Amino acid sequence: MISIVKEFQLIESFFTGRAQSRKDIAVGIGDDCAIVQPAENKCIAISCDTLVENVHFFPDMPAKELGIKSLAVNLSDLASMGAEPAWMTLALTLPEVDESWLADFSAGLFEIAEYYGVALIGGDTTRGPRSITITINGQLPKGKGLTRSGAKNGDWxxxxxxxxxxxxxxxLLRNKVEVSSEDRSYLINRHYRPTPRVLAGQSLRTIASSAIDISDGLVSDIQHVLKASNVGAVINVDNIPMSEPLTRSVSTELALSYALTGGEDYELLFTVPEAQKGMLEISLAESGVKFTQIGQVCTGGQLRLVAGNQPFEPVNLGFEHFN
Amino acid sequence: MISIVKEFQLIESFFTGRAQSRKDIAVGIGDDCAIVQPAENKCIAISCDTLVENVHFFPDMPAKELGIKSLAVNLSDLASMGAEPAWMTLALTLPEVDESWLADFSAGLFEIAEYYGVALIGGDTTRGPRSITITINGQLPKGKGLTRSGAKNGDWxxxxxxxxxxxxxxxLLRNKVEVSSEDRSYLINRHYRPTPRVLAGQSLRTIASSAIDISDGLVSDIQHVLKASNVGAVINVDNIPMSEPLTRSVSTELALSYALTGGEDYELLFTVPEAQKGMLEISLAESGVKFTQIGQVCTGGQLRLVAGNQPFEPVNLGFEHFN
Known part of the structure; x- marks a missing residue:
C-alpha cells in the first residue's frame, strides 16, 4: 500500500481498533491485503461508490453523518441484489489530518457498520481533496442474487x-425552499441518513423478479431495469408513496416531482410476478418495511407515467451529480 | 450506484466493452453489484490503493502510464500475499469528461489487466479532482497467504x-537531477511502470516466512515486517541490488540512499528459513525473477544497516507522499 507510514498512523488510531471482527476474516487491517474466507456455497456481491466533497456532499456536512451515509449508499447496492453485508475497504482522501473530523467520521461509519455486521478489512488514506470510496462485499447463496434484468411482462x-x-x-440544505422546523429536520435527516433496505432485499431474493435501488430518482433508475429486462412499464403516480412532511411542505405537483425525479432516497424498486404476491405480503410484513405497488411491467420498452387515465409529466428538478 | 446516468455512459463507452470476461463472474459491470463465484477451497485477498493527482502523480503523467500504474500498485499488494489476481473495481474521479484521456487511461488499464488476468467488474465514475481508487481481489488456497508476521530469527x-x-x-521528472537520455528513459519507465511480482509472490507462498512489497522504501517497509513479526534485522548494504542506470548516474552514496529509502519500486521483500533456501533457488529461477539475499532476521526488534562491519546511515531523501 502507498503512504503506509502515515496511513498506518491514521488507520490505526481511528479505524483499526474499532473494526468489527468476523470469524471469516483470516487477515484484517494492517497487512498488504486482507484475507477473507467466504462461506461455502456462497458467491460474493461487490460494489463501490465514491462521495466527493462539493459534488455529493457540502463541506459543512457533519462528519458523523458523512460516515454513516458513505456506507449506507454502498449497503443499498447490496440490498438491491439481496446480498448479506460482510466486508468493506475504505479509501479516504483528506486535505489534512483533522482529528476531530476523523473521530466523528469514524464514529458514524462504525455505528452503521456494526448495525449491519460489516467489517472494515483495509483501505488507503491519502492526502488530497476530500472524498470517500467504499468498496463493499456481501454474500449470496450460490446462483441467487436479484438483478435488473429479470422483470417480465405483467409483473407488478x-x-x-x-x-x-x-x-x-x-x-433545504441549499436554502432553495422553506418548511416548518420539525419537517426540516425530518427531511434533512432523510437526506443525511438514508436507510439501506438490507433485510428487505434479502427477503425479496426468492420473490422479486428484478430490483434496483433508487439513487438518481425513480424515473431515472427504473429505465435501467426496463433496458436490462427489455420491457416497458406503466406507473400510476397517484400511488407513489410520499411522506407527510413532503406533501405538506410543497405543492402536490412539486411533491410528485421530488418523488419521481429526486435522487438519493435509496429505497428499493422491485418487480414481483403475480404468483409471488402472496409471499411478498408475508415476507416484507415480517421485515417491517412499508412497500407500495405503483405500477406494472408491460411490453414495448417505454416508461409511461399516468395520473388516473391521463399521461403525467413531472416537473424536471434537474437532479444530477455529475454535471 | 450514484450518478448512474453519466457514470453509465462513461463506463459503457470506455470500460464495459473491453472488460475481460472470466468464467467466475456471474454478473459483471452494469448492475448495482457484480457477483463473482470464488473457486472452491479458495479464500479472497482484498486490497485498495488510491492515486491522487499532484500527490501520487503529476498532472502531465501520460494517461496510459497512469492506467497501468494504477493497477500495478494494487497487483503488487496481491503479489506480496502470494495471491492470484481475479477481479477489480475502479473508482475514477475526473474534473471533466476528456475522451482522449479516457481512451489512453483505459488502454493502459486493460493492457495490464489482460496480462495478469484481472477482470473489471464494476466501479463508480464521479466528477471532482482527479483520483483513482482500485480495489482488487485475488484468490489464495484456503489457509495460505504470505503475511508480514511470519519472519523468524535466523531467516534470510x-x-x-x-x-x-x-x-x-x-x-528526474522533478528535474532535480540530470542523467544521460538513455538512462533517463529507463529510470522514468521504472517509475511509471513498476513490475508487480505476481508470479514470484505465488512461487514464494510455500517458501517464504513473510513478505511485503516495497512501496515506501526498503528501510521504511521492512519495519512493518519487523514489528508484525516481533524480530530485528541486519541488512548488509553492500548486497543491495542496484541497476547500472542508477549506479552510473549518481554517486554510490546517493544511489544507496535511493535504493534504501526511495519508494515505489514495488519489488518484494521477503524472508526465507534456512531449510527453504534450496526450494527458493529452484522456484524463483523458474519464474525468471532476479532475487538477492541482503541480510538476516535477528532478535531484538531493531533494524541495523551495515557496510562491511561498520554501521551505515543512508542520506535521507525524504520520500513521503502524505505530507
Whole structure:
C-alpha cells in the first residue's frame, strides 16, 4: 500500500481498533491485503461508490453523518441484489489530518457498520481533496442474487418506504425552499441518513423478479431495469408513496416531482410476478418495511407515467451529480 | 450506484466493452453489484490503493502510464500475499469528461489487466479532482497467504529485482537531477511502470516466512515486517541490488540512499528459513525473477544497516507522499 507510514498512523488510531471482527476474516487491517474466507456455497456481491466533497456532499456536512451515509449508499447496492453485508475497504482522501473530523467520521461509519455486521478489512488514506470510496462485499447463496434484468411482462412494480424526502432535504440544505422546523429536520435527516433496505432485499431474493435501488430518482433508475429486462412499464403516480412532511411542505405537483425525479432516497424498486404476491405480503410484513405497488411491467420498452387515465409529466428538478 | 446516468455512459463507452470476461463472474459491470463465484477451497485477498493527482502523480503523467500504474500498485499488494489476481473495481474521479484521456487511461488499464488476468467488474465514475481508487481481489488456497508476521530469527532476507530506480525516476521528472537520455528513459519507465511480482509472490507462498512489497522504501517497509513479526534485522548494504542506470548516474552514496529509502519500486521483500533456501533457488529461477539475499532476521526488534562491519546511515531523501 502507498503512504503506509502515515496511513498506518491514521488507520490505526481511528479505524483499526474499532473494526468489527468476523470469524471469516483470516487477515484484517494492517497487512498488504486482507484475507477473507467466504462461506461455502456462497458467491460474493461487490460494489463501490465514491462521495466527493462539493459534488455529493457540502463541506459543512457533519462528519458523523458523512460516515454513516458513505456506507449506507454502498449497503443499498447490496440490498438491491439481496446480498448479506460482510466486508468493506475504505479509501479516504483528506486535505489534512483533522482529528476531530476523523473521530466523528469514524464514529458514524462504525455505528452503521456494526448495525449491519460489516467489517472494515483495509483501505488507503491519502492526502488530497476530500472524498470517500467504499468498496463493499456481501454474500449470496450460490446462483441467487436479484438483478435488473429479470422483470417480465405483467409483473407488478413496487417501491419500499416513501420517495422524495431526500431530494427536498437537499434543497433545504441549499436554502432553495422553506418548511416548518420539525419537517426540516425530518427531511434533512432523510437526506443525511438514508436507510439501506438490507433485510428487505434479502427477503425479496426468492420473490422479486428484478430490483434496483433508487439513487438518481425513480424515473431515472427504473429505465435501467426496463433496458436490462427489455420491457416497458406503466406507473400510476397517484400511488407513489410520499411522506407527510413532503406533501405538506410543497405543492402536490412539486411533491410528485421530488418523488419521481429526486435522487438519493435509496429505497428499493422491485418487480414481483403475480404468483409471488402472496409471499411478498408475508415476507416484507415480517421485515417491517412499508412497500407500495405503483405500477406494472408491460411490453414495448417505454416508461409511461399516468395520473388516473391521463399521461403525467413531472416537473424536471434537474437532479444530477455529475454535471 | 450514484450518478448512474453519466457514470453509465462513461463506463459503457470506455470500460464495459473491453472488460475481460472470466468464467467466475456471474454478473459483471452494469448492475448495482457484480457477483463473482470464488473457486472452491479458495479464500479472497482484498486490497485498495488510491492515486491522487499532484500527490501520487503529476498532472502531465501520460494517461496510459497512469492506467497501468494504477493497477500495478494494487497487483503488487496481491503479489506480496502470494495471491492470484481475479477481479477489480475502479473508482475514477475526473474534473471533466476528456475522451482522449479516457481512451489512453483505459488502454493502459486493460493492457495490464489482460496480462495478469484481472477482470473489471464494476466501479463508480464521479466528477471532482482527479483520483483513482482500485480495489482488487485475488484468490489464495484456503489457509495460505504470505503475511508480514511470519519472519523468524535466523531467516534470510531477500528482495526481488533492483531498488532505487523508481525514486530516481521521480527526481528526474522533478528535474532535480540530470542523467544521460538513455538512462533517463529507463529510470522514468521504472517509475511509471513498476513490475508487480505476481508470479514470484505465488512461487514464494510455500517458501517464504513473510513478505511485503516495497512501496515506501526498503528501510521504511521492512519495519512493518519487523514489528508484525516481533524480530530485528541486519541488512548488509553492500548486497543491495542496484541497476547500472542508477549506479552510473549518481554517486554510490546517493544511489544507496535511493535504493534504501526511495519508494515505489514495488519489488518484494521477503524472508526465507534456512531449510527453504534450496526450494527458493529452484522456484524463483523458474519464474525468471532476479532475487538477492541482503541480510538476516535477528532478535531484538531493531533494524541495523551495515557496510562491511561498520554501521551505515543512508542520506535521507525524504520520500513521503502524505505530507
Amino acid at each position: 412494480i413496487y417501491v419500499t418506504g416513501t420517495l422524495g424526502d431526500a431530494a427536498l432535504g437537499l434543497d | 532476507i531477500y528482495v526481488t529485482g533492483t531498488l532505487g530506480d523508481a525514486a530516481l525516476g521521480l527526481d
